[in-house]
Amino acid sequence: MNCELHVISLCIMKLTFLGTGTSQGVPVIGCRCAVCTSHDPRDNRLRTAAMVEVRGVRVVIDAGPDFRSQMLRAGVRHLDAILLTHEHKDHTGGLDDVRAFNFVDYPPTIHRVHIYAAPAAAAVVRKDFDYAFVQNKYRGVPEIELHEIDVARPFEVGGVEIVPVAGHHSSRFTVTGYRIGPLAYLTDFKTIADSEVEKLLGVDVLVVNALRFAPHDSHFNVDEALALVRRIQPRRAYLTHMSHEIGLHAATDPTLPEGVYMAYDTLQIEIND
Secondary structure, rough: OOOOOOOOOOOOEEEEEOEEEEOOOEEEOOOOOOOOOOOOHOOOOOEEEEEEEEEEEEEEEOOOOOHHHHHHHHOOOOOOOOEOOOOOHHHHHHHHHHHHOOOOOOOOOOOOOEEEOOOOHHHHHHHHHHHOOOOOOOOOOOOOOOEEOOOOOOEEEOOOOEEEEEEEEEOOOEEEEEEEEEEEOOOOOOOOOOHHHHHHOOOOOOEOOOOOOOOOOOOOOHHHHHHHHHOOOOOOOEEEEEEEEOOOHHHHHHOOOOOOOOOOOEEEEEEEE
């Protein structure tokens, strides 16, 4: 899928929202609120994750407990990499299921899945999935190639440059967003330094977490997310990692500023790379 020059040539990046919900997902177990009982599919949200496809490279951002369902729903048979934003289970809990990708087209080749993570997240992956890293593995464990990234330096996957964007989820936890060309993806941010905001300037599309309208100790609320959108001024912005407290999609989405939208599961958008 290399982009060849024609009279007018554009390489198209595709972003798929695999999940747009919080750690509990929506509907929340046992909840009978208007959002959790909504028949609008845009109000049903698996745990937050996304897939980016550009120049023949396919990466998934986060692999939470719904990873298996998300891969089946999107019909994915091959991954070049998984980028982890942080170590919390709603973003890493599905990593055991990468073993399915190890054995696509097997035999003769076992495909190791490349996972990129900042040091804190990488350490938790090694701890929680220790059976994937021992010397004498039992049959069928995930075959993982874990890459510990320096959040101050870009890295490449298949020739595509990825720029880490550092932030804080809370005073206790760091979080990593990613810029891939004209796209920036941030989730579970509560604070971001000015120097990291500079990495986001000039993006065409910004994805940013917005948990709810009320303030929260460890996530942007809607006002905080919109304040970041105003600083960066992307052409389009999409809110993700939304709880049931944000309200019905049909009611809340029209109230957002021009060019800002509530994302929803399975939404696909194209971006000129």
